[in-house]
Amino acid sequence: SSIPEHMREAWRKFSPRGFTTKEEFEAEAVKHIETTLARSLFNCDELAAYSGTALAFRDRLIIDWNKTQQRQTFADQKRIYYLSLEFLMGRALDNAMLNVGLKNVAKEGLADLGFRIEDIIEQEHDAALGNGGLGRLAACFLDSMATLNYAAWGYGLRYRYGIFKQEIQDGYQVEIPDYWLDFNPWEFPRHDVTVDVQFYGWVNKYTDDQGKQIVSWQDGEIVTATAYDVPVPGYGTPTVNNLRLWSSKASSGEFDFAKFNSGEYESAVADEQRAETISAVLYPNDNLERGKELRLKQQYFWCAASLHDIVRRFKKSQRKWSEFPDQVAIQLNDTHPTLAIVELQRILVDMEGLEWDAAWDIVTRTFGYTNHTVLPEALEKWSVPLIQNLLPRHLQLIYEINLYFLQSVERRFPKDRDLLGRVSIIEESQPKMVRMAFLAIVGSHKVNGVAELHSDLIKTTIFKDFVKVYGPDKFTNVTNGITPRRWLHQANPRLSELIASKLGNYEFLKDLTLLNKLEPYVDDKDFKKEWAEIKYANKVRLAQHIQKTKGYSVNPKALFDIQVKRIHEYKRQQLNIFGVIHRYMAIKAMSPDERKKLVPRVSVFGGKAAPGYWMAKTIIHLINKVGEVVNKDPDVGDLLKVVFLEDYNVSKAEIIIPASDISEHISTAGTEASGTSNMKFVLNGGLIIGTLDGANIEITREIGEQNIFLFGNLSEDVEDLRHHHFYGDYQMNPELLKVFDFIKKGTFGDEGAFGALISGIAEHGDYYLVSDDFNSYCQTQDLIDEAYKDQDSWVSKSITSVARMGFFTSDRCINEYADGIWNIEPLQVKEENEVRSRT
Ligand code: F58
Incomplete structure (x- = not known):
């Protein structure tokens, strides 16, 4: 449905190119302050100046973002999908200015307009959609993947409330809600990109006219996921990747008009609010799992929306299903997205009609799982009755996955009944529990720890039996890193400037091993x-x-x-x-x-x-x-x-x-x-x-x-x-x-x-x-x-x-994941675009 060739002239002529000079930046900022924000020079405070600056840089990023997405679509290569319930991004403006190499331009421009850049940067509210190390690691990885020109997407939840704000009163911690979305120029609502996600209901199994077994998950409630896209700029490269965050809304098809018209207005609105609750709040625990139903709902909502989005994109390429793992690598940031494994199996078997084994082979070649803890209280387990009620079809699939897995273990270790109990995805407790880490291991082709000692420990303690079952090669180490940008x-x-003055340039920010000079x-x-x-x-x-x-x-x-x-x-x-x-x-x-x-x-x-x-x-x-x-x-x-x-x-x-x-x-x-x-x-x-x-x-x-x-x-x-x-x-x-x-x-x-x-x-x-x-x-x-x-x-x-310290850049980590787990190469970006000023 694109514009015909002979009518593209005007597009080419008017396509924005983005500012590069101080004057062009000022023009953009002032335009946004006076029109987008409807403010003027007489009532432009620091917040308004921040907003205008952010909008100017956002526009700038979007130009490269569009081109990146086009380039990646045309290249039609394998993409990385990083699934994380947490992305602890912090502020975006300073990072955007530095990554596109225009901080000095903005600094001088803002000075012209009467502001100090430091004060303007300070106005921004942190995007705090994470608890700590795990969420910040995801943010560093996004930065590295963009900087290294990998075609990569982050998928997460758009929480209305991020991690709480902490105050100290009388020496005690007090929590204040972090409502951060009042003004967020860094996200693009995509009201046209939605996925309907189903909960509850029941499973109908029957044989159709041709004698084929049909399984259908029926009724229950539908919640709509709407995509919000956040641009992720790489440093010194035109690559701008996408972080897609899902927001929940009652499905418009579901909004109960009958109820609405019969005077039950309030209860209709309550349904609406219940749906919105799913993406309302980040759970503030670190290294503790509590098994709350809403948390499980969050996990499935996000996994289902992301998987359907990924599958939709794959289908456009019209390839055979067997090629899915050549186009798609999905990395699970801890066990929180483990249901994505089950969801892909469901899509392939129930919806696309693939045979179980063919589907399972695709699934396991697609997923990799990163473990971040050995603390027993942090290992995720979900009760069987809870899953049974919320996701009845998924529970069946989990049992089936477990059955085939245990059968294969039994064939190889026929005399070891204890082993079967120890590696079973289902813990035989009261109530029975699903061990999510075990499901993640069984459904992935690689499992990694995040530092050498940790990767050794998981092999000798919590996952010991799986080393026996799969051999040691399924388990690997990728020591964490941080973005030096x-x-x-x-x-x-x-300090960065002093280092650059000795090394001659800022190349060390892209190759941190140069610090040894x-x-x-x-x-x-x-x-x-x-x-x-x-x-x-x-x-x-x-x-x-x-x-x-x-x-x-x-x-x-x-x-x-x-x-x-x-x-x-x-x-x-x-x-x-x-x-x-x-x-x-x-x-x-x-x-x-x-x-x-x-x-x-x-x-x-x-x-x-x-x-x-x-x-x-x-x-x-x-x-x-x-x-x-x-x-x-x-x-x-x-x-x-x-x-x-x-x-x-x-x-x-x-x-x-x-x-x-x-x-x-x-x-x-x-x-x-x-x-x-x-x-x-x-x-x-x-x-x-x-x-x-x-x-x-x-x-x-x-x-x-x-x-x-x-x-x-x-x-x-x-x-x-x-x-x-x-x-x-x-x-x-x-x-x-x-x-x-x-x-x-x-x-x-x-x-x-x-x-x-x-x-x-x-x-x-x-x-x-x-x-x-x-x-x-x-x-x-x-x-x-x-x-x-x-x-x-x-x-x-x-x-x-x-x-x-060169070893500890997240660029090194991402290259290790790319080689050892994702089997993916960066997308070449043309030389001429690559040269950027580095301030
Ligand atoms: C952290 N985990 C590890 N989990 O504790 C830290 O050693 C490691 O460097 C880091 O991951 C990155 O690999 C961590 O931050 C959480 O916050 C989870 C949040 C959700 C509930 C379970 C803990």
């Missing part, structure tokens, strides 16, 4: 001076943020010690705060002369607790109470400050991370699958204190043991240590007991408030081994103080570490 260039522009400067006096000055300036910027948000000042010359991440017992913020209290007690016991020798420290914490995670909230409370006491103690002064930064999110991370001297990655060994903020901190010239866990191990291997502060027990010893606690065969660390007594005395108010936190460690097994690691932790903190006194060698460590 956001986490170096955007967050730390001065910094090594020759490790002993260069002038370079080190500039390096240290930039760190100091970033600390001043954070100190200003603390002043503005907390109302007190911290000394930017102090050692900044930072732990920012979701609050969780396994991440052990409690170990950190007990260490702080221990330090406080030591300071109190010192003479003024002894105090003079100390290295002043600012201990910064940040992170959200899941609203229902009471122990995590207690830890936040303790940190805040310790801060209240320590920060105003005249004996302490500048020697120790304890800061809890509220509402940690992506845009705050961009200010916090470049300002660290030391950051803490101190999970109990074997619990943190990878961690990615560890990489961000080191890439910004901060050193880290950490356990031998997750990616810390590989970071150590890359940067060298002398450049990291490691402590604590090893993963292989954790089981034994827990055993000793359990059987009472253990002496608590005496220094930690003193800390507990100090708290129990009421030093930080409210003795009772911290009772459960303390007794969990002192009396109830210390599951996360805080006591076992306490001594080693405190000693290592002392080593850090000593090391910090020698600034010259500290700066050398910092530079060396950055120079050796």
Whole structure:
């Protein structure tokens, strides 16, 4: 239905080309402010200026976005579909300006119009559709896939409310809803791209006239998914990929007009609202699954809409079904999208009439599954009755998939009945449960962990039996990475500029291994001076943020010690705060002369607790109470400050991370699958204190043991240590007991408030081994103080570490996924387009 060739002249003539100069940018921005927003020069505040700028850049992106989509359609090659319930994108404007290479143009243009670009960037509301590491990883992957010119789509949910905003009142976390869609210039509603998704109902099986078995899923309720598209620009390339987010609405066909007309207006509207509830809110748990029906509805709604969209696109190419896996690679970001496996099998068998085995072969060649945790409480299980009611046909398919799988296992291991029970997708509990990770393994051709230790652990613990069944090759490792565009260039522009000045250009942002060319400067006096000055300036910027948000000042010359991440017992913020209290007690016991020798420290914490995670909230409370006491103690002064930064999110991370001297990655060994903020901190010239866990191990291997502060027990010893606690065969660390007594005395108010936190460690097994690691932790903190006194060698460590961080770019990860799992090549983009200014 496209415009005939002889009428395309006008299109060619008027197709927008996008601004490149300052004047053109100003014209676009002013046009949007005065017409799209109906404002004028007399009432243009910073928000309006942001909106105009964002709309100008959005238009700019859309031109490349359209061309990219066309190019990918014509090329008709394999595409990657990254299915993730979370995309923690943060702000888009700064990223868009840098990626298209027009930040300087905008900066000068905005100055002409009377604004400072920093203030304008600050106006944007974070897109916070995720909890933490898993959601941010998805965002980094989108950036890398676009930058490397892969034809890739993200598929997610368009939540009306992202992760809650955190406030601290009286030391307690309070959650405020994050309604973020008031003005969002970065999304395009596609009211013409919809999918009807079915729930409930019943399954009708019958034989048709030709004697063929027909299965049909009937009745129930229909909810419509509408696509909202978000452009994802690559850095220094015209590729702009698409992130498609689904929003739920009552199906227009379903809106009950009879009800409506017979005066039941309210109940008709209530139905409408029930449908909209599906995409209303992001579940705020990290590493905990609760089995709520609405969550399962979200998962199926999103999987079904995405799968039908993908299949629709495939069908346009008119290929045979057997070619589906050559055109489509679907990556499951954890088990949340596992129903997509079942849905594709349903489409192929029930709707397209393929034989079971042919369909299943297509399915398994299409999917790959990434695991992000070994914590048992985070492994997804859905109760059979719940699925039976919501998705009756899918439950049948799951049982059938399991049957064929177990039969194949039985053929190969005929005498091992226990094995069948252990690998069964159905757990024989009361009620029966569907083990989603097992379903994801059976339905995929590759399963990967996210750091070496983690990938080894899944093979020897939770998925051990599957290694026996499938052999080791189905399981692989892709160590996580981060995008250096956001986490170096955007967050730390001065450091990026300094590096570019030595390497000659910004190519390192596309090939991060080039950072190794910094090594020759490790002993260069002038370079080190500039390096240290930039760190100091970033600390001043954070100190200003603390002043503005907390109302007190911290000394930017102090050692900044930072732990920012979701609050969780396994991440052990409690170990950190007990260490702080221990330090406080030591300071109190010192003479003024002894105090003079100390290295002043600012201990910064940040992170959200899941609203229902009471122990995590207690830890936040303790940190805040310790801060209240320590920060105003005249004996302490500048020697120790304890800061809890509220509402940690992506845009705050961009200010916090470049300002660290030391950051803490101190999970109990074997619990943190990878961690990615560890990489961000080191890439910004901060050193880290950490356990031998997750990616810390590989970071150590890359940067060298002398450049990291490691402590604590090893993963292989954790089981034994827990055993000793359990059987009472253990002496608590005496220094930690003193800390507990100090708290129990009421030093930080409210003795009772911290009772459960303390007794969990002192009396109830210390599951996360805080006591076992306490001594080693405190000693290592002392080593850090000593090391910090020698600034010259500290700066050398910092530079060396950055120079050796090339491995941790998400570009490397994406290439590993592309080679080892997706079997896909990037789409070549013409040279002439590729050359972009790099500011
Ligand atoms: C995180 N998982 C891991 N899950 O904890 C971290 O080690 C890893 O670096 C990161 O993934 C990326 O691989 C994580 O963030 C969640 O937040 C889920 C949200 C939904 C419920 C279950 C946990």
